[in-house]
Amino acid sequence: MKTKKLNTLILVVLGISLSPVCHAQAEQVFEKGSLTVSAGIGLGNEYKSEYSNSALGIKAVAETGLWQAGPGIVSLGVEVGNSFSSNGSLPNYRASSLVVAGRSAWHHGWNIKGLDTYAGLSAGAGFNQYRYEKNGTVRQTEIVPVFGGFVGASYFISPSFGFNVEAGYDITQIQGGIVFKLR
16 A cells, blocks of 8 residues: 555656646756765665564665756666664564665756755665564574665755655655765
8 A cells, every 4th residue: 555655656746747837947956967975864664574663764875867857867876774673562573674775766856946856766685684582582684675666855055965855665764864965
């Protein structure tokens, strides 16, 4: 159900941004050749586990603008992060999911100075570790494929520094953080 809502939201954002109303030329924050680095903290996702309650997630992203696509820019990049979780029904249950993934997004500024909105997809590998007590300590480690979708917005308060929010089914479900534009 969450995936269906996220897919609908992504389609609505892309549909609106591709409409003729948005083709007015304005200064875009994220352009072809732009390089940004961001870091955030929020509600984490634990991939492939029905035992946990996600508690904390951290994520760092680097991406660069590659080509013009309509009124926006397509980017490619990498993301790395970790989600930490626990569960009250299993004694001392702790889980950690380290994720390394590639990502691509479509960026558009809506003709608002300092604003960059985007939507995209990610794919990579998750390194899950679980530990709990049940007739002794149980430990399990596994590598799983991870796929994500996200929408986000960055607002730059200077040409090279801003604040960022992102939501979706990715390393984090929702997060806030900072972003730096390196070029």
